[in-house]
Amino acid sequence: MQKNKPCIAIDAMGGDFGPSVVVRGALDALRSDELKVILVGREAEIRAELEAANARDADVEIVHAEQVIEMQDKPSDALRRKKSSSIQIAFRLVKEGRADGVVSAGNSGATLACGMFTLGRIEGIDRPALAGILPTEKKPMVLIDVGANVDCKPHNLVQFALMADVLARSVLGVAKPRIGLMSIGEEEGKGNYQVKLAYDMLRKSSLNFKGNVEGRDVFTGDVDVVVCDGFVGNVVLKLSEGLALSLGRLLKRELLAGFWSRCGTLFSKGALRRFSRRIDYAEYGGAPLLGLKGIGIVCHGASNAKALNNAIHMAATFVKNRSNDHLLQELSVNRDLVQYRRSVQSSSASAVKKLDDPLDIDAANLANP
Amino acid sequence: MQKNKPCIAIDAMGGDFGPSVVVRGALDALRSDELKVILVGREAEIRAELEAANARDADVEIVHAEQVIEMQDKPSDALRRKKSSSIQIAFRLVKEGRADGVVSAGNSGATLACGMFTLGRIEGIDRPALAGILPTEKKPMVLIDVGANVDCKPHNLVQFALMADVLARSVLGVAKPRIGLMSIGEEEGKGNYQVKLAYDMLRKSSLNFKGNVEGRDVFTGDVDVVVCDGFVGNVVLKLSEGLALSLGRLLKRELLAGFWSRCGTLFSKGALRRFSRRIDYAEYGGAPLLGLKGIGIVCHGASNAKALNNAIHMAATFVKNRSNDHLLQELSVNRDLVQYRRSVQSSSASAVKKLDDPLDIDAANLANP
Structure with missing residues (x-):
C-alpha cells in the first residue's frame, strides 16, 4: 500500500514482556516518526495498555487476534495451528494491502515462517x-x-x-x-x-x-x-x-x-x-527479513520499548525509501x-575441488591458517 | 620409529626470523623434555646459530636442505619445484622412519601440502x-x-x-x-x-x-x-x-x-x-595437522622461541602417548x-531440506536467531 505515511503492523503480543512494552514502543514511534501503526493482538489487553500509558485517544488502529504464538511453539506448528495468531494476522494485513510491514518481538522462527508463507517472495528472490x-x-x-x-x-x-x-x-x-x-x-x-x-x-x-x-x-x-x-x-x-x-x-x-x-x-x-x-x-x-512482498523485522524477545521503537522506525524507513x-x-x-x-x-566446476575424491586437495587453495 | 625418545624434525628455515629463533626454540625443548631433534635446513646457517647460542656441542642432528620455501610461494609450486626444501625433507625424514613428527613455522599452506603428500594418511582417515x-x-x-x-x-x-x-x-x-x-x-x-x-x-x-x-x-x-x-x-x-x-x-x-x-x-x-x-x-x-602417518605442527610465522619450544613439546607428547x-x-x-x-x-536425506526447491523452508528448522 503506502499512500502518504508507511503503515506498520505490530505484533502486540510478542516479546518477553508482552503488550506493555510493545505498546509503549509503538507510541514512542508514533511520536517520533511520520507513520501509522496497527497493533495486532488481544484487543482488551492492548486497550488496557493504552489506558495505562494515558494514550486512550492515540491515533492507532487495533486489529484483534485471539491466538498468541508462544516462544516454545515450533514454527511449523504455529503456522498450521495458530492461524488467528497476532503474528499471522499482522502479515495478513500486509498481504491485504492494509499495512506495509510487520514488527514482532515474538518467536523468531515463527515470525520468519509466517512472513515467508503469508507474504510470498519478491519476483527474482528464491530465498528471503x-x-x-x-x-x-x-x-x-x-x-x-x-x-x-x-x-x-x-x-x-x-x-x-x-x-x-x-x-x-x-x-x-x-x-x-x-x-x-x-x-x-x-x-x-x-x-x-x-x-x-x-x-x-x-x-x-x-x-x-x-x-x-x-x-x-x-x-x-x-x-x-x-x-x-x-x-x-x-x-x-x-x-x-x-x-x-x-x-x-x-x-x-x-x-x-x-x-x-x-x-x-x-x-x-x-x-x-x-x-x-x-x-x-x-x-x-531488530533483524530485517528481506526479499518478501513487504518487510518483516524480527526483534529479540527481550526487546525494550526503545528497541521496538527503533525496529518500527527501521521498517518505516525501508518502506518510505x-x-x-x-x-x-x-x-x-x-x-x-x-x-x-x-x-x-x-x-x-572444474576449478573447484571434487568432493568425492578424498585426497584431491587443491594445494594452491589450502587456507592460510 | 620412536624407540625410547620421540624424534622431531624441525624446519630450521621457517618463520619470519629464520634459524636464529628456531634453533633457540629447539635447544630450549631439548633441555626441558626427553626428546631428540633434527634440525633441517642450510647446514652452515644452522651451525652458525648453534655457535651463537654457545651450543656447538649440543646433541642435535643436522640434515642439510638446500632450498627454502618462502612465505609467498604457492603450496602447489613449493611441492613441485622445491623438492629439496627444508619442509619437504623434514617430512621425508618421518616417512623414512628417521623422525616421528615435524614442526614448521614456515609457509603454512606448503607445510600442510607437503605433510599430506609426503607422509600419507592413516588408514581410515580420508582427509587430514x-x-x-x-x-x-x-x-x-x-x-x-x-x-x-x-x-x-x-x-x-x-x-x-x-x-x-x-x-x-x-x-x-x-x-x-x-x-x-x-x-x-x-x-x-x-x-x-x-x-x-x-x-x-x-x-x-x-x-x-x-x-x-x-x-x-x-x-x-x-x-x-x-x-x-x-x-x-x-x-x-x-x-x-x-x-x-x-x-x-x-x-x-x-x-x-x-x-x-x-x-x-x-x-x-x-x-x-x-x-x-x-x-x-x-x-x-602451533596447530597440529592430524590424520597423517606421523604428526605435523604448523606454527605461526611470527613464532618466538617459546612458541617453537611449546610446539616441539606438543609434537613429542603426541608421539610419546x-x-x-x-x-x-x-x-x-x-x-x-x-x-x-x-x-x-x-x-x-528425507529429513533434510531439498536444495533445489527454492522455498521449501523447513519451518521447524529455521534458526532461532
Whole structure:
C-alpha cells in the first residue's frame, strides 16, 4: 500500500514482556516518526495498555487476534495451528494491502515462517534472508544471511548481496555500499565451492564488490555488507555475541587483583556487555527479513520499548525509501546472475575441488591458517 | 620409529626470523623434555646459530636442505619445484622412519601440502585436518578443522571428531573429552545438511558426544572439542582473533576520556591483545595437522622461541602417548561410521531440506536467531 505515511503492523503480543512494552514502543514511534501503526493482538489487553500509558485517544488502529504464538511453539506448528495468531494476522494485513510491514518481538522462527508463507517472495528472490545489523570499529554494517537459509547455492548469495545493498543504502544511508564475501582468504579462488562460484558472479554484478573478506575483517568496518550463508552467518553472530561476554568475564578475573585496574575493569566489562547487546539487535531494534512482498523485522524477545521503537522506525524507513522497488530494479539489472543455472555451475566446476575424491586437495587453495 | 625418545624434525628455515629463533626454540625443548631433534635446513646457517647460542656441542642432528620455501610461494609450486626444501625433507625424514613428527613455522599452506603428500594418511582417515587449540573461560579446547578442508561430507566431520578426541586426551590431558558439533541451535535437527547427518553419526559413535554447540558456546569452555568443516573453523578462528583486537581498540577509544578508567584500559587492551595472540597459536605453539602417518605442527610465522619450544613439546607428547595408535583403535571401534556410504546419506536425506526447491523452508528448522 503506502499512500502518504508507511503503515506498520505490530505484533502486540510478542516479546518477553508482552503488550506493555510493545505498546509503549509503538507510541514512542508514533511520536517520533511520520507513520501509522496497527497493533495486532488481544484487543482488551492492548486497550488496557493504552489506558495505562494515558494514550486512550492515540491515533492507532487495533486489529484483534485471539491466538498468541508462544516462544516454545515450533514454527511449523504455529503456522498450521495458530492461524488467528497476532503474528499471522499482522502479515495478513500486509498481504491485504492494509499495512506495509510487520514488527514482532515474538518467536523468531515463527515470525520468519509466517512472513515467508503469508507474504510470498519478491519476483527474482528464491530465498528471503535475515539480515543482522552489527556494530564495527567504524559504522554499522549488514551481515546477511544470519540464519534463515542454512544450505545455499551461489546464486542465493548473490541475491543476499543485492538485498543487503538496498538495505544499507536505505536504512544505513550508505551511498555505494562496499560488499564483501565471507571467505577464508582475501585472494580470488579462496573459499569453499559455493563461495568460489559466488565470487565470480558478484564480480560480474552491478554491485560495489570488494572481494573476499576474512573473519578478522568483520568488525574493522572496512566493508558495509558481509555476505555468507545462514549457517556461517548464524555462527558469526552468536560467536561475536558470546566472545564479547566471555572476554568481559575473563578480563574481570584477570584484572580483579590490581587496584588500579579494578576501576577500569568495571568500565571495560560494561562496555563489552554493551557491545554484545548491540550485536544482539538492540541498536537497530531488530533483524530485517528481506526479499518478501513487504518487510518483516524480527526483534529479540527481550526487546525494550526503545528497541521496538527503533525496529518500527527501521521498517518505516525501508518502506518510505521504496526499498523493495529499488531491489526489483537491481534484480532486473543483474537478471543473468541471480538465476540458478546448472550450466554456470558446471562450467566453473572444474576449478573447484571434487568432493568425492578424498585426497584431491587443491594445494594452491589450502587456507592460510 | 620412536624407540625410547620421540624424534622431531624441525624446519630450521621457517618463520619470519629464520634459524636464529628456531634453533633457540629447539635447544630450549631439548633441555626441558626427553626428546631428540633434527634440525633441517642450510647446514652452515644452522651451525652458525648453534655457535651463537654457545651450543656447538649440543646433541642435535643436522640434515642439510638446500632450498627454502618462502612465505609467498604457492603450496602447489613449493611441492613441485622445491623438492629439496627444508619442509619437504623434514617430512621425508618421518616417512623414512628417521623422525616421528615435524614442526614448521614456515609457509603454512606448503607445510600442510607437503605433510599430506609426503607422509600419507592413516588408514581410515580420508582427509587430514588442522586443529586449533584455543583459550576459553575454563581450559583450552580443540577446534577442528580450522582450514584444511573447506568442503566436507558428514563422515569427514566424524573423523575430525575422532582425531580431536585423541589430541585432547593426549595433549590436553582430558580423560573423556566432551565433543560438541558446531551448529546454529542446540537441539537435534538444527543445522545444515552436513551437520544434521554428522549429528546422527556422532550420536552412535563411541565418543562422549554432547550434541550441538552454538557460536556463543565456543569460549565458555563447556566442551573440550568443537567440530566443524574447515571453512566454518577458519572463519571462527580469524573472527575470534580479529574481534578481540577490535574490542581492544573500541575499548581504548570509548574509555580514553575518563581518568580512572584510563589505567584499567591499558590493562584491558593488553589483555585482549594477549587473548588474540593465544588464539593465534601462541599458547600451544602451533596447530597440529592430524590424520597423517606421523604428526605435523604448523606454527605461526611470527613464532618466538617459546612458541617453537611449546610446539616441539606438543609434537613429542603426541608421539610419546602413541596417539596415532589410539586413533587407529578409535577408528576401528567406529568403523561403520567413518566410511562414506551413499546409503546412509540417502536414508537420512528425507529429513533434510531439498536444495533445489527454492522455498521449501523447513519451518521447524529455521534458526532461532
